[in-house]
Amino acid sequence: MSTKSKPLLAADRVRLYLTLVPYLLEHGQVSLEEAAAEFGVTPHEMRGMVEKLTVIGLPGEAGYWQQPQEMFDINWDLLDLEDVIEITNDVALRRVPRFTAREAAALLAGLQMVAAVPAVSDSGLVAGLISKLSRGAADAPADVVVAPSAVDEVREAVARGLHEGVAIAFTYQAPDAAPTTRTVDPMQILITNGQWYLQGWCHLRQAMRTFHLDRVSAPTLTEIPITHGGDQVPEAFAGLDDERAVTVRVAERIAPLLSGFVPTGAADVIGGSVTTQLHLADPRGIKRLAARFGGAMEVLEPGVARSATRDWAASGLALYRQPEAEV
Amino acid sequence: MAARIPAEERLTNLVVALMATEIGLTKQQILDNVSGYRQRAEAGTRSDALEKMFERDKEELRSLGVPIETIGDAADPNDLREARYRIPQAEYDLPSDIEFSPAELAVLQLAGSVWSAESVSGDAQSGVRKIRALGIDGDEPIIGFAPRITARDAAFSPLQDAIERCKVVAFEYLKPGEDAPRRRRIRPLALVDYEARWHVFGVDVDAEGDRTFLLSRIVGDVRVSSQSFDPALRDGAGDRALAGLALVASENSALLEITPGTEAALRLGRRATSAAQGINVPFVDLHILADELASYGPEVRVVEPAPLREAVISRLRAVVDIHTDVEEAK
Numbered sequence: 089m090s091t092k093s094k095p096l097l098a099a100d101r102v103r104l105y106l107t108l109v110p111y112l113l114e115h116g117q118v119s120l121e122e123a124a125a126e127f128g129v130t131p132h133e134m135r136g137m138v139e140k141l142t143v144i145g146l147p148g149e150a151g152y153w154q155q156p157q158e159m160f161d162i163n164w165d166l167l168d169l170e171d172v173i174e175i176t177n178d179v180a181l182r183r184v185p186r187f188t189a190r191e192a193a194a195l196l197a198g199l200q201m202v203a204a205v206p207a208v209s210d211s212g213l214v215a216g217l218i219s220k221l222s223r224g225a226a227d228a229p230a231d232v233v234v235a236p237s238a239v240d241e242v243r244e245a246v247a248r249g250l251h252e253g254v255a256i257a258f259t260y261q262a263p264d265a266a267p268t269t270r271t272v273d274p275m276q277i278l279i280t281n282g283q284w285y286l287q288g289w290c291h292l293r294q295a296m297r298t299f300h301l302d303r304v305s306a307p308t309l310t311e312i313p314i315t316h317g318g319d320q321v322p323e324a325f326a327g328l329d330d331e332r333a334v335t336v337r338v339a340e341r342i343a344p345l346l347s348g349f350v351p352t353g354a355a356d357v358i359g360g361s362v363t364t365q366l367h368l369a370d371p372r373g374i375k376r377l378a379a380r381f382g383g384a385m386e387v388l389e390p391g392v393a394r395s396a397t398r399d400w401a402a403s404g405l406a407l408y409r410q411p412e413a414e415v
Numbered sequence: 416m417a418a419r420i421p422a423e424e425r426l427t428n429l430v431v432a433l434m435a436t437e438i439g440l441t442k443q444q445i446l447d448n449v450s451g452y453r454q455r456a457e458a459g460t461r462s463d464a465l466e467k468m469f470e471r472d473k474e475e476l477r478s479l480g481v482p483i484e485t486i487g488d489a490a491d492p493n494d495l496r497e498a499r500y501r502i503p504q505a506e507y508d509l510p511s512d513i514e515f516s517p518a519e520l521a522v523l524q525l526a527g528s529v530w531s532a533e534s535v536s537g538d539a540q541s542g543v544r545k546i547r548a549l550g551i552d553g554d555e556p557i558i559g560f561a562p563r564i565t566a567r568d569a570a571f572s573p574l575q576d577a578i579e580r581c582k583v584v585a586f587e588y589l590k591p592g593e594d595a596p597r598r599r600r601i602r603p604l605a606l607v608d609y610e611a612r613w614h615v616f617g618v619d620v621d622a623e624g625d626r627t628f629l630l631s632r633i634v635g636d637v638r639v640s641s642q643s644f645d646p647a648l649r650d651g652a653g654d655r656a657l658a659g660l661a662l663v664a665s666e667n668s669a670l671l672e673i674t675p676g677t678e679a680a681l682r683l684g685r686r687a688t689s690a691a692q693g694i695n696v697p698f699v700d701l702h703i704l705a706d707e708l709a710s711y712g713p714e715v716r717v718v719e720p721a722p723l724r725e726a727v728i729s730r731l732r733a734v735v736d737i738h739t740d741v742e743e744a745k
Contacts (some may be wrong), residue, residue: 091442094616095578098421098422098423098426098475098561098680099423099426099475099478099479100677101423101427102423102426102427102430102475102476102478102479103436103541104597105423105427105477105544106427106430106481107541107544107545107548108548109550109701110548110549111547114548114549114550115550117473125463126544126547127544128537128540131643134623140421140423140424143424143450144424144427144428144431145450146430146431146432146441147428147432147445147448147449147450147453148436148443148448148450148453148681160495175577179431179432179435180431180434181430181431182434183504183507183508184509184546184548184549185507185508185509186480186481186482186506186507186508186509186510187480187509187542188478188479188480188542189480189579190535190538190546190575190579191480191538191539191542192542193538193575193689194527194530194535194538195523195526195527195539195543196524197529197564197608198523198526198527198528198529198530198539198562198564199522199523199526199601201526201529201562202522202525202526202529202560202562204562205557205560205562207559207560208522208525208557211518211522213516213518213519214522215521217519217522217523217526219519219540220513220515220519222511223513224509224513226481226482226506226512227480227579228579228646228649229579230575230578230579230605230606231604231605231606231649231652231653231656232575232606232608232648232653233605233607233608233653233654234564234608234656235607235608235609235610235657235660236527240685244631246525247559250559253561258494261676261678261681263677263678263742264678267639268439268677274559275559276559276560277471277560277561278561278563279481279560279561279562279563280527280561280562280563280565280567281611282610282611283611291712301450302681302682302685303678303681315729329418333543333674337501338638375712376710376711376712377710378734378738379707379709379710379711379731379734380706380707380709380710382705382706382709382729382731382733382734383730383732383733383734383735383737384733384734385736386737386738387738394738395738397738398734398735398738398739400712400713400734401709401729401731401732401734401735402735403711403712403713404709404711404712404713404714404715404727404731405728405732405735407713407716408724408728
């Protein structure tokens, strides 16, 4: 569960109460820490929420306070002495509420996304879950649709290696490099922006690497059990030690498109354009990204990256030059 | 002056009160008795201010999925002075015949983890939490896969809101190659992630036809109007949108020549069919394909269609121009 915390709005707190009460009633005694982790708040916030629960109750009659049995109550000693939550009197909210349209939509779209994951598609559970989520929603969720992505032979083989815990051997064709044969302990398959990546321990490089599966061919499962499976999976596209910085300038309005590359806060904004640094193993590799931006990205430094970008585009342009004879 | 009761306390008390009543409570009963309103009334807050607060609270709770039923005067349904309000338990509770197995919860936990946008991720987590509150513990988490969906377009959230509430929206839309954005009004029906880009599918009010727009080309704010449309339009909208995009892709094809063994050959080859001279690649948006083709530099040459060839040429020329230093210029 999420451990990140941001200030809770009143609506967030109400939403939390509506699920917290049935959760606590179902689980009996729950430690403050466990409940806080479950609901993605700090233990301090959770304590405050639970203490506040005791002022919630049925409406009073004008001129009278509510009777104790008309209010929620908790086991105060248990909370104060042992940091454990237990509801001792409940007046409503006993049942888990329906999903909001937003909750259902977020999960439905997520389901379509994970349907391509072999462990999920093999389970045959997706269709049933879609119907349960739709039926369990308070209001009709907006259609948030994720177009299915095909699972090809490479994706399947890599997933199988991951599942069976064996290293995978394959040919890897990195851009602007000769093909290499790699043996990799698979650790994670990252699916983002419609692309599949394998993250794992590369036997050749003796280091963690991320491989774009479009560049993988002839995958075979080895019989080598993986030795790096329990390691921390690196941040996707985390900088390698030997990477070099490339300084680029883009219009501010398209800067968000670089968010996958740039560590936040590293950009200088001047007069509507953003100057920032990207990190690449070979600075000349920037030519592909820069060309994709069609002139909206200028490579400033180093010079070798700048000239590589110009030459790249110029040689592409040369393909369209009419033969002299036709002029 | 009475101590200020926080909004969440008043709102939660209101839910409890409306759930506990079978016949419903009148607005006056709520304002007089529910903790949070009662204290304000006693402290002398004007009743019209309290009534407004109650209206806002009702909306807030409805947005949290809490169904608040209004029981009007049988003789005159439009007369809300004596209306009673209640939360019907059957519509509030997650239906008891919906059960989730530990394996299903494990799948949903993975599904809930895909969102990188904080607000959507919060919604997904909150949905998963409701299932866990039923007392279900998931199977071992599905590990080894990290699917991610990004939704960083600012238009995403207001469009989703408008779809939920069946409201017409207006926005400025800038097509590539056009000088100025054009105002579009649509009945939004579905959000579609196609080739890793978010699109909104809907009915263009002015053109009276189905249209699909790229969120990244929406300029400025999406304005949600008060004008409603028939919710039935939303039925099956996601499937219609996907079918529409697939149709466009089947009708648009680029003939390309690629250098074997290159990045272009690898990436384009996966979605291409071979042609007599080169390969055919289907596409839905000429400008997005042109961006990609430009990135391959000399690894690919566009044979046709001509507009795509021109689009790639102009991109490559712009790249050359911006990287040509003045002293060595033409």
